[in-house]
Amino acid sequence: MSLKGKRVVLGVTGSIAAYKAADLVSQLGKEGADVTVILTRAAQEFVRPLTFHTLSRNPVVTDLFGERATWDPEHVALATRCDVFCVAPATANAIARLALGLADDALTTTALLIRCPRLVAPAMNDRMWEHETVQGHLTTLRVRGWTVIPPAEGVLACGSVGVGKLASVEAVFDAIARAAGPRA
Numbered sequence: 545m546s547l548k549g550k551r552v553v554l555g556v557t558g559s560i561a562a563y564k565a566a567d568l569v570s571q572l573g574k575e576g577a578d579v580t581v582i583l584t585r586a587a588q589e590f591v592r593p594l595t596f597h598t599l600s601r602n603p604v605v606t607d608l609f610g611e612r613a614t615w616d617p618e619h620v621a622l623a624t625r626c627d628v629f630c631v632a633p634a635t636a637n638a639i640a641r642l643a644l645g646l647a648d649d650a651l652t653t654t655a656l657l658i659r660c661p662r663l664v665a666p667a668m669n670d671r672m673w674e675h676e677t678v679q680g681h682l683t684t685l686r687v688r689g690w691t692v693i694p695p696a697e698g699v700l701a702c703g704s705v706g707v708g709k710l711a712s713v714e715a716v717f718d719a720i721a722r723a724a725g726p727r728a
């Protein structure tokens with residue numbers, strides 16, 4: 545499925561599954577997508593910006609207040625030229641901040657500026673996934689037009705077995721491709 549010319553903004557949050565986002569970026573790039581990655585502070589505990597810079601061939605956004613070569617705020621520029629916005633993996637914390645409309649970092653501030661299709665791929669411990677607060681926030685996001693890419697069942701990083709694993713890279717890729725619409 546070609547994504548030639550499609551501009552994808554990928555938010556990566558502080559989940560143990562953050563390393564899988566590197567493969568996702570690689571796959572998207574191979575299909576012609578122009579991917580820009582936003583890493584939360586917690587995500588940077590799991591994966592380095594260098595990995596995403598190299599795979600996406602674009603600068604990685606790690607800080608709302610970082611120095612920039614051009615005058616326009618990076619998060620505004622990104623949001624206005626975006627065809628698909630996807631947060632994968634999305635932590636319980638990120639889901640809450642997105643549902644509440646907080647704007648306390650580059651990811652959540654950009655999310656409020658986005659008008660293109662928005663997707664979220666949760667990844668967390670099964671007990672967190674079942675929590676009524678998490679489910680409530682996901683309902684809020686769905687009602688507001690977000691597509692929730694359901695997590696898979698399996699052995700989780702914490703050792704328990706249940707629902708909460710990040711959906712496969714293929715499933716997230718396919719959801720992004722569908723959201724991007726017909727090829728350019």
Ligand SMILES: Cc1cc2nc3c(=O)[nH]c(=O)nc-3n(C[C@H](O)[C@H](O)[C@H](O)COP(=O)(O)O)c2cc1C
Pocket residue numbers: 556557558559560561584585586587634635636637638639667668669672
């Ligand atoms: C080893 C480890 C793995 C974690 N994995 C997850 C996870 O898969 N999902 C999740 O919701 N939180 C996970 N957390 C907790 C988040 O990193 C934490 O809530 C953090 O504040 C999330 O910040 P962010 O949403 O801004 O990225 C993990 C924490 C640690 C120490």
